[in-house]
Amino acid sequence: MSTAAVTLPFRDPGLPLAERVEDLLSRLTLEERIAMLHQYSPAIPRLGVAEFRTGTETLHGVSWLGEATTFPQAVGLGATWDEDLVREVAAAISVEQRAFHHHRPPVIGTGRNSLQGWAPVVNLLRDPRWGRNEEGYSEDPLLSARLGTAFCRGMTGDHPTYLRTAPVLKHFLAYNNEDDRCTTSSAIRPRVLHEYDLAAFRPAIATGAATGVMAAYNLVNGRPCHVSPLLEQELRRWAEPTGHELFVVSDAEAPSNLVDPEHYFDDHAASHAAALKAGIDSFTDHGEDSAVTIGRITAALERGLLTQDDIDRAVRRQLSIRFRLGEFDPDLDPYAGIGWDVVNSPAHQALALRAATEQVVLLKNTGLLPLAPERRIAVVGPLACTLFEDWYSGTHPYRFTVSDGLGVEGVEGVDRIVLRTADGQAVTAVGEDGLLVLGPAQDTDAAAQFDLFDLFDWDLGVLTLRSAATGRYASLRDADQRVTANRDQPGDWFVRETFHLEPATDGTEVLRNQFTGRYAQADPATGELTMTADTPEQALRFTRTTVRDGIISAVAAAQAADVTIVVLGNDPHINGRETQDRAGLRLPPQQDRLLREVAAVRPDTVLVVMSSYPYAVNWADQHLPAIVWTSHAGQETGRALAAVLRGDTDATGRLPQTWYRSDDELPAPLDYDIIKAGWTYQYHRTAPLYPFGHGLSYTTFDHGELKLRHTELDADGEITATLTVTNTGTRPGTETVQLYTRHLDARYHAPQLRLAAYRKVRLAAGETTELDFTLPATDALAHWDVATSAFTVHPGRYELITARSAGRPVRSATLTVTGPAPEPRRVLEVPLHAADFDDHENITLVDATPTHGDAVTPVADHGELLFRDVDLTGAGSVALQVSRTAPGTAQLQLRAGDRLLTTVTVPSTGDRHTWTTVLADVTEHQPTGVHDLRVILTGEQRLTTLAFTP
Structure with missing residues (x-):
């Protein structure tokens, strides 16, 4: 850095942040500003400005950079229902992220590891088949929002000026499917948008806890999230009172997706201009190669699609984050002195153990748990002796498996096989690299066992093969397409360790x-x-010989014990992960068979499900005395689980999402309308296997009477409720008191229950505590009123319920909200937006224009909208904004109740974004008074607004 650069105003920490940012921005050339829009922002030596990279993955540990403390998966942290704990975990992660920044070079590129943390994920766990279920906290927006905010607080630290790290919320918006994720559209009607999806993002942004947001791959209502007007209309509006703007980053390669495969724009210059103007500040595209992004943005500028002001806005946001991270004030940065010794420190190991322990959920227990110390234990199952990492976990510095934690030798219960060819040769692992070759078959009793492989069956025909000699998994080598048994676990973005053994015609x-x-x-x-x-015809033919039957070995271990712990679940890289949704909720058939055969000889069997998502374990719930769930909970999983199984600690976890039954038909994965489809505990109509919030304890609790200070209040009033909680058992324990609300007189499709508050309390045996809940009615009782486009508390009766889960209410109290009844919806000379419907049949939402607005279109060329309580008094005509892509015409009908108001013809406009106005007279049918307005669309068409005039 030059001497002159040291004295420039942007180097002066005494100046306001905005002045420092503006000074530095003013000194950058246009080319330098454009270059800063790529993920890898280059250094500017003449000003002493270093390289900057957006993003280090920090979901439940520092990822992809080497060994770091590994904490439970986010869904496991969600099961703790503990904001203080989540904040502590995030603080530890951010401290380690600082250590990697200061003391370790990046794995990719030059400069320093980024202090921007790409976490937490607050996408809601609407569908448990989502491949990335492990990354979110909960299906409930309140729980997800609170835990996400706590995580952000832990990441940023408590200094009033400087950030320890800069957390980025992922992924905006309505992203809950992996299959075809870059081209699928999530149809989100306004109520779902405001009550559900936006609700998970808003608290962290509005409180200033989050410093940024990452846009999602998918489209919402037909428009890619990377050009969503909601970035500015909602997110940045929420952030305004904090005094800081959000720094919005793209997801990897998503900017290029806008042209291919989405085909939303004709060329990349136009797409990048639209994304930048919509609010994207940093383009994560083409890896380290920034030239492509620079070229596209430069072309957009030259074509007049962008102005320098558009570029400057984004650069300001990046520079603001960098100043707040202390980059330009190294002597004042309170976190600059963090040493390497914090990584996997004893304190972080203890925190990892605590977090892994508190997320364990006791799903069922008829008295077998906690384990009596005198009973002999067998630990069996394919996850008994291993801990898997996932795509966003850190690298385990060490592993305590379940068998390690319980101090017994585990039996995995998988087949050990030999693969032989017709001439008697066998697949053998040779050399340090475990190269697989054909060689003479070995004596299967020999110690070397180089031709023996343990076969793990993960369902859907997907297998992994682990060499008995090397203890490592067979993996495809890219360079020469050879196979080597040299991998500790399946992993990486492209999983090369999965195989299929498929039948040939000759057996x-x-x-x-x-x-x-x-x-x-x-x-x-x-x-x-x-x-x-x-x-297959060109392939080598094998005969499989099983030299050790896995289930027989598991049954033998169970017979020699008093209690069997069966550890089943998933490998997070297989059959459900980023880019791949799950096919269903069942256990892999081979795992299910192992469980049943072990339980047949040892009824005292505990099922431990170690997984990234729920399973439908109906049979186990009916036949086993105890079932426990844990996420892939990091390096301390085994010790944590053992502590719960042995009763050294209470079982404190509670489910953050519903566990459905195997025979419960779930909605289609792309049906994002949780109200209509019946998603989550709020709207699902069938009793689940284990409800949201479920989790047992080793002690018992009593909830006293739920007392309300006021049983009547105004719509803008405050609810004050108290209750006592007593540990009525003989040992200490933890109760998670859940407070739900329900609208008893709703005129709209209200949730069956809605979580309004929760409190986690630890009580000694016999101890009693009093809990107070103070909740604004506008938070606990409001819904998004499509008639007024605002959150509203309708008058009527509401019920408050304390519960141990959404399926176990304990106490309740009723209150009444006073005030006038909602007025009918006025539509005369007030545009009625088609998307603001109360109900629908066979309708989906699409984009009205590339930049703003929603429209509706029928599914399979026929659909219906319902608008309740519409005042049509005085209506003489209606103007309909419509479009139609196909040639010819379509038909649209308006009905007031059962009375036909008008039938109109919708002409072709040639393009979905080309709109025309169709006028119709409704005076003949005298649509006076209040009616339910029905709009029936037949044929391919789109409708965005209806405007009634006298």
Whole structure:
């Protein structure tokens, strides 16, 4: 840095932040400003400005940079229902992120590891089949929002000026499916948008806890999230009172997706201009190569699609974050002195153990747990002796497995096999790298066992093969398509460790790699296995010989014990992860069979589900005495689980999402209308296997009477409720008191229950505590009123319920909200937006224009909208804003109740974004008074507004 640069105003910490940012911005050339819009922002040596990179993954530990403390998956942290704990975990992660920033070079690129943390994920766990279920906290917006805000607070630290790290909320918006995620559209009507999806994001932003947001891959109502007007209309509006703007980043490669595969824009200059103007400040695209992004934005500027002001707005937001992170004040930065010794420190290990312990959920217990110390224990199952990492976990510095935690030798219960060819050769792992070759078959009793493989069956025909000799998994090697048994676990973005053994016509099997889809052959010169055959006919044929039956070995271990712990679940990289949704909720059939056969010989069996998501374990719930769930909870999972199983601590976790039954037909994954489809505990109509908030304890609790200070209040009043909670058992324990609300007189489709507050209390045996809840009615009772486009508390009776879960109410009290009844919806000379319907059949939402507005369109060319309590008095005509892409015409009908008001013809406009006005006279049918207005759309068309005039 030059001497002159040291004395420039932006270096003066005594100046206001905005002045410092503006001074530095003014000194940048246009080319330098454009270059800062890419994820990898280059250094500017003449000003002493360093390189800057947006984003280090920090979801439940510092990821992808090497060994770091690993905490439970986010869904496990959600199961703690503990904001203080989540904040402590985030603080530890951010301290380690600082250590990597100061003391370790990045794995990719140059400069320093980023202090912007791409976490937390506050996308709601609407559908448990979502491949990224492990990354979110809960299906409930209140719980997700509070835990997300706590995580952000832990990341930022408590200094009034400087951030420890800069948390970024992921992924905006309505992103809960992986299959075709870059082209699917989430249809979100206004009530769902405001009451559900936005509600998870708002608190962290409005309180200033979050410093940024990442846009999601998907589209919402037909418009890509990266050009959503909600970035400015909602998110940045919420942030205004904090005095800081959000720094919005794109998801990886999403800017390019706007043209291909989404085809939303004709060219990349136009798409990048639209994204920048919509509010994207940093483009994560083409890895480290910033030239492509720079070229596209430069072209947009030259074509007049952007102005320098558009570029400056984004650069200001980046510079503001960098100043707040202390980059330009190293001597004043309170976090600059963090040393490398914080990474996996004893304090962080203890916190990892505490977090892993508190997220364990006791799903069922008829008295077998806690385990009596004198009873002999067997630990069996494919997850008994391993802890899996996931795509966003850190690298475990050490692992305590379940068998380690319980101090017994585990039996995985998987088959050990030999794969032989017709001429008697066997697949064998040789050398330090475990290269798979064909060689003479070994004596299967020999100690070397180089031709033996443990076969893990993950369902859907997906297998992993682990060499008995090396203890490592077979993996495809990209360079030469050979296979080596050299991987500790399946992993990476592209999983190369999954295979299929598929039947051939002659009774043998062929080996196919799932990643490439190609089959195994043998190099004729060396015998080395290569995955190079394109068809089964070209593939090498194998005969599989099972030398150790996994289920028989598990049953034998169970017979020799008094209690069996069966550990089942998923590998987070297989059959459900980023880019791949789950096919269903069942356990893998081989795991289910193992469980049933073990339980048949040892009825005292505990099922431990270690998973990233819920399973439908109906059979286990009916036949086993105890079931426990844990997420993949990091390096201390085994010790944490053992502490709960042995009763060294109470079971304190509570489910953050509903566990459905196997025979419960779930809505379609792309049906995002939780109200109409019946998603989550708020709207699902069938009793689940385990409800939201469920979790048992080793002690018992009593809730006293729920007392309300006022049983009547105004719509803007405050609810004050108290109750006592007593530990009526003989040992200390934790109760998570959940307070729900319900509208008893709703004129709209109200939730069956809605979480309004919760409190986690730890009580000694016999101890009593009093809990106070003070809630504004506008928070606890309001809904989004489509007639007024605002949150509203309608008058009427409401019920407050204390509960142990959404399925276990304990106490209740009724209050009445006073005030006038809602007025009918006025539509005369007030535009009625088609998306503001009360109900619908076969309707989906689409974009009205590329930049703003929603419209509706029928599914399968026929749909209906319902608008309740519409005052049509004085209406003489109606103007309909419509579009139609196809040639010819479509039909649209308006009905007041059962009375036909008008039928209109919708002409072709040639493009979905080209709108025309169709006028119709309704005076003939005298639509006076208040009616339910029905709009029936037949044929391909779109409708955005209805305007009634006298």
